[in-house]
Amino acid sequence: MAYTDKVIDHYENPRNVGSLDKDDPSVGTGMVGAPACGDVMRLQIKVNEQGIIEDAKFKTYGCGSAIASSSLVTEMVKGKTLEEAKQIRNKDIAEELELPPVKIHCSVLAEDAIAAAIADYQSKHQQQG
Amino acid sequence: MTLKLPIYLDYSATTPVDERVAEKMCDCLTREGVFGNPASRSHSFGWKAEKAVEEAREQVAALVGADPKEIVWTSGATESNNLAIKGAAQFYKKKGRHIVTISTEHKAVIDTCRALEREGYEVTYLDPESNGLVDVDKFAAALREDTVLASVMFVNNEIGVIQDIEKLGAICRAKGVIFHVDAAQATGKVAIDLENLPVDLMSFSAHKTYGPKGIGALYVRRKPRVRVEAQMHGGGHERGMRSGTLAVHQIVGMGEAFRIAGQEMAAENERIRMLRDRLWNGIKDMEEVYVNGDLTHRVPHNLNVSFNFVEGESLIMALKDIAVSSGSACTSASLEPSYVLRALGRSDELAHSSIRFSIGRYTTAEEIDYTIDLIRKAVGKLRDLSPLWEMYKDGIDLSKVEWVHH
DSSP, X not given: OOOOHHHHHHHHSOSSBXXXXXXXXXXXXXXXXXXXXXXEEEEEEEEOTTSBEEEEEEEEESOHHHHHHHHHXXXXXXXXXXXXXXXXXXXXXXXXXXXXXXXXXXXXXXXXXXXXXXXXXXXXXXXXX | OOOOSSEEOBTTTOOOOOHXXXXXXXXXXXXXXXXXXXXXXXXXXXXXXXXXXXXXXXXXXXXXXXXXXXEEEESSHHHHHHHHHHHHHHHTTTTOOEEEEXXXXXXXXXXXXXXHHHTTOEEEEEOOOTTSOOOHHHXXXXXXXXXXXXXXXXXXXXXXXXXXXXXXXXXXXXXXXXXXXXXXXXXXXXXXXXXXXXXXXXXXXXXXTTSXXXXXXXXXXXXXXXXXXXXXXXXXXXXXXXXSOOOHHHHHHHHHHHHHHHHHHHHHHHHHHHHHHHHHHHHTTSTTEEEOSXXXXXXXXXXXXXXXXXXXXXXXXXXXXXXXXXXXXXXXXXXXXXXXXXXXXXXXXXXXXEEEEEOOTTOOHHHHHHHHHHHHXXXXXXXXXXXXXXXXXXXXXXXXXXXXXX
């Protein structure tokens, strides 16, 4: 399969690889996918007091497109409010990376990862009252 | 010496045509050469072509200990498998309609059996043991009164394990079951002596043994005589078993390739075993690296390895300077991991993390060393990216995690 230059760029120079402290109340962690399907994405966001995502980190087990999609998402969410981040659609990711049809599921997974990370962050804050 | 990139380590997919073979083939194409139709009996062009075809038939027969009269030309191992399985099942259908095969067979066998199921045959797909080898007792137990045919591959294409064809064949012989063997991956790698091997039908391919693509053969035993119903009808070539004008250049290429294989096999296997050991020794000290399939009952050409917590397709992307294949079928747009590795009971993670390295005639020690270096860097990089690796390092049991399937 031929990959686009954008996918190769993110794959070879992935942005924001790493981990944030999942127990930190300002951090939301989303992990989606399953080893059985060949993709697992973990996206973490750090939200400041103004409700803006000031940092994002990822780790991904999966094909080159899955790695590129999650790398791209960390760049996209940074500086956005939670509401703005929720507006990111898989289509935006797929278009930016020019993913072929068989790899669209990677962008869907990346959208799910954003939603899961935001949900985790929000659930922490509901518990705190 | 400078390395030429990319490095080809996919000899189980296909091999380049040996220069000596290509030269012989070129002599059978143009008007100066042997271009005649071997079925033309009325002139010397035909006679010369027939002679070339019969010489090649002798060369193929010689490599596998058969009589030349037992060799039927086909377009390749896929056609040979179809002709053997459908042909024997149909010819002997009065005897019974049950077939036994192995779940790790090549698709050319599995899909042919599936086609027969749609015609009313019943097929048992036996799982091998976790090392990829068929348990002889389980195989014997699977044969029934109405079993007409059993089909087992000699050497597995994904994991390179060698089945005990002699024992399995003896069981079939004792029970009066026709025994077919797909030997596409075996020629030039393991010694085959059909004079003493209890096999009735055997499929061969030229392009896995430094011959051209598009040509193969089926061995059909004469003593005791085995019959197959033709699948390709026409001019009655190949004693009615396979019609169609013989492709002289292809046939001559296959003959020469098999002649060279017979001559060089012993020394070549020794050299390839050294390279395979060099490759395995270069990576086996890495954490969570597993060989798929038995290491002893295996051709030295194949090393199928799972790098746990790294996904195969991304690993192949990182190994772009070497041509290998992923045991996982992800690359073909389905998300299913290799059915062969699943049949061995490998977990999904390991099946998704496998790479098949296959070594051949032109592989060098420098290429192996370059490959080792590249693998170590790529696996290290991808594990740094892998949440599964991090979880493993934190002592989390991945089989107990509730995954969010999508």
